[in-house]
Amino acid sequence: MIHLHVELGNRSYPIYIGSQLLSRPDLYAAHIKSKQVLIVTNETVAPLYLDRVRQNLTSYQVETVVLPDGEQYKTLEMLNRVFDALLSARFSRNATLIALGGGVIGDMGGFAAACYQRGIAFLQIPTTLLAQVDSSVGGKTGVNHPLGKNMIGAFYQPQCVLADTDALDTLDDRQLAAGLAEVIKYGLIRDADFFVWLEHNIEALCARDKNTLAYAIERSCRNKAEIVAEDETESGVRATLNLGHTFGHAIETGTGYGAYLHGEAVAIGICQAADLSMRKGWLTGQDVQRIAALLLRAGLPVIPPAGLDAERFLELMAVDKKNLDGRIRLILLEKIGRTTLPVYVDRTLLESTLNGYGRN
């Protein structure tokens, strides 16, 4: 078992990565401080892992909420179902919530924990690659709004993250690829050596080689933990984790939540950000090719949906948390392994990318 640490003063917590972690009662016991436990999961994950988790919690009062699966259910309405469960069971302020699932469950479970009685403890048990390498770490929680993704939420840190790599065995190929988009992102924004390592190991990752996957998860979490420790509430460097995400969120919102997986939309967005970085004169055409090629080898889409034209993209991108006073700001690449902080982008240049990249 690998044990990483997210350093955030009195909100610090460990990330455990390894095999068979779901069945380690000691890990649960170390981070649950009361008798009341609510497990929040979804219809896909529940049949696979809910019993395995519950078996470690026989000495607790355990309630469960099973939500429908998918980004389209990351809503205030579903959040309220979690509150219903907590209140129906009369759970106290010292209760613990366990988010068992992918990024959607982690984001919603974490936000429910942040708001219930103004904050109860919670554990992240991410079961997708994307959640293990990215969304479960760092305390970003929230739900979507029809007009914008992740627009309602809180910064709220878990007691621990328990990433059981065995859970990836049941992940379908599309979900695995979606996680690799965020893995590749770490290479691009701050870890050029990792990007090169990924170029050499992407097929092993897609083939789910255990050791290769474990290494990629650890290195991704290490990158994430360092960034979060430096800038918990995204006043600076944390925004660089959003490479490709402004484009990606526009794709997710514009095509209806759930049509694209988050990682798929981010893969396309990374390519658009790379194209724009080339137009700024920072990346070479060859860099852009390398990036797209790696994403393609990971099984990811790299071309924006035909139905979203430049005008619609701009409209959707106007609602983004990095924007200030209504002006769009983006994370761009200065080279492979180094990003800008959020920058205002010339409208004409941005339109060139929206009309040019991936359009015939």
Added chain:
Amino acid sequence: MIHLHVELGNRSYPIYIGSQLLSRPDLYAAHIKSKQVLIVTNETVAPLYLDRVRQNLTSYQVETVVLPDGEQYKTLEMLNRVFDALLSARFSRNATLIALGGGVIGDMGGFAAACYQRGIAFLQIPTTLLAQVDSSVGGKTGVNHPLGKNMIGAFYQPQCVLADTDALDTLDDRQLAAGLAEVIKYGLIRDADFFVWLEHNIEALCARDKNTLAYAIERSCRNKAEIVAEDETESGVRATLNLGHTFGHAIETGTGYGAYLHGEAVAIGICQAADLSMRKGWLTGQDVQRIAALLLRAGLPVIPPAGLDAERFLELMAVDKKNLDGRIRLILLEKIGRTTLPVYVDRTLLESTLNGYGRN
């Protein structure tokens, strides 16, 4: 103008108390850091004060949301209307929200600010006595759930509190009395001299004597600010502010939000807490009489609703943020001017109060 200070490190902020404050553009300008401003108010307050506030904001992009008036509208659904307005206007993370109204608007506006894009700045402009002396100070924000009051929320501090005492001119007598319940509470929990002062000045307060009211507001806010500075997130002494509130919340939830004003329910709850404190042997019968007499002189109810029997009270009180692992904890009085921290109460004794106090 009186200028108090809530000391919370980098979340510290001023409370301004005085006449004509709504029309001081300098106060707005000092605390609004961007061009985008959303005013959240309600149908009662908007015709009275919205224009007066807007007149100071001509150099900003100002949007408004006018919600229906009443505790029954302190819901996730109404909260979502605020998010709709913020997103429709494409407001950024550096936008500022102004909560203009009583406790319900302050709680909802503050919670919307806490969650929008994981946190934007907000100003409290309380227009009721209850909001000026209590709910606008200290950063408790949130909404109700059908199963429990204030069960969904956040600790989130404003940039400033702007308490214009002129706003009380338009308050009806019932609302004024509701605010006095919280004023009397400060005397009971930690300021015996203030309790005696209130016994001498309650008629002047009910008659809205300006100087007397201003003094009561200042002294209340001073008490509140000291407690909040000591214990922002209610791990200790802050819970004493909840004297009478566990009973009171049960009354509000059990009779349907809006039937009793919050301050009215708290007045009854204070009497029940006093009765229970007497049964514990701490207060004398004379103390209980003094407390009820002062609340009555303030125009407040002191008898629990006939429709709520002891069993229903216990059921409703089982959902309270002070409870731990399902056991009811209450704030009681050791004497006038001193409370306990939350204590577990013997069930039989509690039932004696619920069946005995105010029942014939």
